[in-house]
Every structure is written in structure tokens, then in C-alpha cells.
Amino acid sequence: MLDRINMNFVSRCNLRCPFCYIPFDSSPVTFSMCEQVLTRCKHLGFSIITIGGGDPMRYDFIDDLLIRARECFPFVHLDTNLLRMNAQRAEVVNANVNLIGIPVDGSTAALHNLVRNAPNHFETIEQNISFLDSSRLSIKINTVATTQNLADILSIGESIKIFHPTRWSVYEYWPLGIGLPNQSNFILSVDQYAALERDLSKRYWPFIVETNSVKSRDGTYLFVTQAGQLYILDSGGNNGYLTLGSIFDDDVVATAMSIPRKPLRTQAESRYS
Numbered sequence: 001m002l003d004r005i006n007m008n009f010v011s012r013c014n015l016r017c018p019f020c021y022i023p024f025d026s027s028p029v030t031f032s033m034c035e036q037v038l039t040r041c042k043h044l045g046f047s048i049i050t051i052g053g054g055d056p057m058r059y060d061f062i063d064d065l066l067i068r069a070r071e072c073f074p075f076v077h078l079d080t081n082l083l084r085m086n087a088q089r090a091e092v093v094n095a096n097v098n099l100i101g102i103p104v105d106g107s108t109a110a111l112h113n114l115v116r117n118a119p120n121h122f123e124t125i126e127q128n129i130s131f132l133d134s135s136r137l138s139i140k141i142n143t144v145a146t147t148q149n150l151a152d153i154l155s156i157g158e159s160i161k162i163f164h165p166t167r168w169s170v171y172e173y174w175p176l177g178i179g180l181p182n183q184s185n186f187i188l189s190v191d192q193y194a195a196l197e198r199d200l201s202k203r204y205w206p207f208i209v210e211t212n213s214v215k216s217r218d219g220t221y222l223f224v225t226q227a228g229q230l231y232i233l234d235s236g237g238n239n240g241y242l243t244l245g246s247i248f249d250d251d252v253v254a255t256a257m258s259i260p261r262k263p264l265r266t267q268a269e270s271r272y273s
């Protein structure tokens with residue numbers, strides 16, 4: 001089951017969202033290192049790569065890395081907060097990325113910026129998303145459902161229509177990474193998230209709506225850092241990560257394969273077909 005791998009830049013990010021799930025570690029970042037990780041993932045047989053946060057576009061070499069990813073994988077998925085998008089870089093993204101994930105966590109700039117603790121971020125998204133060419137790549141809007149925006153989620157669905165996404169992914173907040181200490185401010189009950197899923201399913205949306213509970217995601221992810229450290233979610237209610245070692249170590253790959261993982265959930269699988 002070596003289909004999809006998530007390559008995360010865990011050094012740092014240009015935002016500090018209080019519910020972020022990334023375990024930041026200030027580790028070094030170089031193009032050479034990232035390129036070697038991509039190449040290793042290709043040789044191991046992965047066919048889908050998700051390159052994600054901390055924001056990959058904060059690195060000047062990301063254009064070259066996306067071109068290399070295009071050479072290595074049939075499907076390239078990029079997650080970015082769009083802070084560092086511009087017309088020139090968008091050309092590279094449009095040409096080399098199949099699917100781009102962009103966060104929207106409020107139906108208004110005021111709520112989104114408050115939830116993300118990021119003044120003017122919503123306005124930046126509005127401006128920079130216009131550089132993307134939706135005829136060449138698919139746009140996926142990502143929303144993290146928390147107590148802070150639960151009452152606003154249906155309105156978010158309405159507001160993002162102007163971005164012409166093909167897909168809207170609503171994620172139940174999962175207390176992990178730097179977001180773990182803030183869980184009392186964000187966490188939903190199982191019943192609250194189930195009610196949200198029901199409400200979303202009752203409406204017509206002009207895009208695919210993907211609901212992602214914690215339970216549906218648990219056991220499905222395999223991560224590699226930009227420095228090549230392989231890790232998984234520590235399933236079993238621990239809300240943590242388990243580091244497996246370097247992706248360049250054959251034993252580590254065998255270890256990763258021996259840990260039972262669920263297949264990609266059906267809703268997410270259709271992203272990559």
C-alpha cells in the first residue's frame with residue numbers, strides 16, 4: 001500500500017495557526033535534500049505526492065521542486081496558504097500541479113483572519129487565487145471545523161463559490177502538533193461534527209464536498225519531512241506522531257510497511273483519480 005505520501009515542511013511556517021497539526025522542529029531545509037526525498041519516494045513506488053505545510057511556497061526553490069515532482073509522480077498535490085503566490089510562480093504551479101489545496105476557515109475576512117490569527121490573510125487569498133488557472137489544475141478549498149467557525153461552515157460553502165473549486169474538504173479539528181495545547185479552544189464533540197456532516201449533505205453544492213472526521217483519517221496517513229524523516233500518526237487515541245526513521249533506510253521502509261494502515265478513505269481517493 002505505497003500509493004500516497006505526504007511530504008511536509010516541518011521546519012517552520014510563515015503563519016502560526018493555533019490549530020495547526022504540524023510538529024514543527026526547525027530542521028534544516030535545502031533544495032538538494034528535498035529533491036533527494038522526492039527521488040527516493042519515486043523509487044519506493046509512490047504515485048501520489050502531497051507537498052504541504054509549513055507553507056512550501058515560502059522557499060525560493062519551490063518552483064524547481066514542483067518541476068521535479070512533476071517528473072517523479074503521476075499526481076502532484078500542493079497545499080499552500082498562498083501568501084507567497086504571484087503571477088510568475090503561478091505559471092509553474094499551473095503547469096506542474098494537479099490539485100492545489102487552499103485554506104478558508106471563515107465566510108468573511110474578519111472570521112477567517114481571526115480563526116487563523118493572521119491579519120489580511122483572507123484578502124491575500126482573494127488576490128492570489130486569481131493567478132491560478134482552474135482549467136489546468138483543480139482547486140480544493142480546505143476548512144478546519146472548530147468551535148470557532150462551526151456556526152459559519154454552511155456560509156463558508158456559499159462564500160467559496162467565487163473561487164470555482166472542484167472540491168471542498170471539511171476537516172474535523174484534530175489536536176496534534178502545535179495545535180495540541182489549544183484543543184480546549186477548538187475541539188468539537190463527536191455529535192457536533194456528525195451534525196455538521198448531516199447539514200452539509202442536505203444541501204446542493206456546485207462542487208464535491210468531502211467531510212473528513214478524525215475517525216475516518218486515523219490510520220491513513222504516511223508522512224515524510226523535507227529532511228527525509230518518515231512518520232505516522234500514533235493511532236490509538238494518543239494524538240501524537242510516531243517517528244520511524246530516515247526514508248533512506250531500507251529497514252525503516254520495511255517497518256512502515258509492517259504497520260497496518262487503512263486504505264485511503266473513499267472520499268479522498270476520488271481526488272486522485
Ligand code: SF4
Nearest residue numbers: 013015017020053054
Ligand atoms: S495550518 Fe498550515 S498555514 Fe497554518 S501554521 Fe500550519 S502549516 Fe502553516
